[in-house]
Amino acid sequence: MQAQGWRRVAPCVALMLASCASAWAQRLGAEPTHDAGQGVTPAFEGWFKNPDGTFSIMLGYFNRNTKEVVDIPIGPxxxxxxxxxxRGQPTHFLANRGWGPFVVIVPADFGDKEITWTLTANAQTNKIPAGLNPLWEIAPMIDAISNTPPYLSFQSFEENGPSIQGPRPVVTTRTATVGVPLPITVWVADDNVYSPGRLPPRTPITVTWTMLRGPADVVFSNAKPAVEKTEGKLPAGTKVAGKATTSVTFVEPGQYTLYVVINDASGVGGGGGFQCCWTNGHVKVDVKPASAGSK
Incomplete structure (x- = not known):
């Protein structure tokens, strides 16, 4: 029933967001591009209701630099x-657009209150208010052709580990040591629904790793590892499944959050900014200094 309700909302919301996105794109198109030195603008992607009655406010960002990666620690x-x-927001902002990498959970009685995200970078301050305005309700779990987000798990589906669909991320934790590669495997599955008239996608699921938060850069052995097809138990409603493995190496100790986004054939940002269909995962890593004997 929940999915049906979201489906009714989706067409009008998608139209509204498309109009906003078009106007925004036209405005941005008139602005000169810069490799570096520009600010980072928070983005309110929309909100959706969670099964437990709470709400998820989905946020992203636009780093207005074409090359400069901006780091902004939590604080003023x-x-x-x-x-x-x-509230779990990024501190590491890649160049250009970051589509909905995190959500802020607000209570069922949040009503007409708002939260505000403020970012200051390169002496430029930008902020965005976000709340539960009905015009900004989104349908991240199903789109106009009944496509749904891929499933993501940090355990094999055969093991019945926790899995999730959509932008509210599944979170897992790891420990690592500076200089020692940390292997990470994800299991993914999808309904393999794609637009009528298109050929079946050669790659129905893609996996992309970046860093969301951390005191220093990290190095992935492969930030876009290939998905190896798997057989066996599948989540309900899915047709294809696989696993993808990468490793990450840390150069400084500290607390990190890695971000993995699972896209289906609709593409990054739902294929043009519509808020379906992708799935987020966060890996919180406690990185210890290298021992004296390992240096």
């Missing part, structure tokens, strides 16, 4: 209020 230059400054 990167805060979400009220309830902050830390």
């Amino acid at each position: 230059n990167n805060h979400i209020d009220p309830g902050g400054p830390d």
Whole structure:
């Protein structure tokens, strides 16, 4: 029933967002591009209701630099209020657009209140308010052709480990040591629904790794590892499944959050900014210094 309700909302919301996106794109198109030196603008992607009655406010960003990666630690230059400054937002901003890498959970009685995300970078401050305005309700779990987001798990589907669909991320934890590669495997599955008239996608599921938060850069052995097809138990409603493995190496100790996004054939950002169909995962890593004997 929930999916049907979201499906009714989707066409009008998609039209509204498409109009907004078009206007925004036209405005941005008139602005000169810069390799570096520009600010980072928070983006309110929309909100959706969770099964437990709470709400997810989905946020992203636009780094207005074409090359400069911007790091903004949590604090006076990167805060979400009220309830902050830390509400799980990124501190590491890749160039250009970051589509909905995280959500802020608000209670069932949130009503007409708002949260505000403020970012200051390169002496430029930008902020965005976000709330539960009905015009910004989105349908991240199903689109106009009944496509749904891929499933993501950090355990084999045969093991019945926790899995998730959609932008509210599944979270797992790991420990690592500076200089020692940490292997990470994800299991993914999808309904393999694609637009009528298109050929079946050669790659129905893609996996992309980046860093969301951390005190220093990390190095992935492969940030876009190939998905190896698997057989066996599948989540309900899915037709294709596989696993993808990469490793990540840390050069400094500290607390990190890695971000994995699972896309289906609709593409990054749901294929043009519509809020379906992708799935987020966060890996929180506690990185210890290298021991004296390992140096």
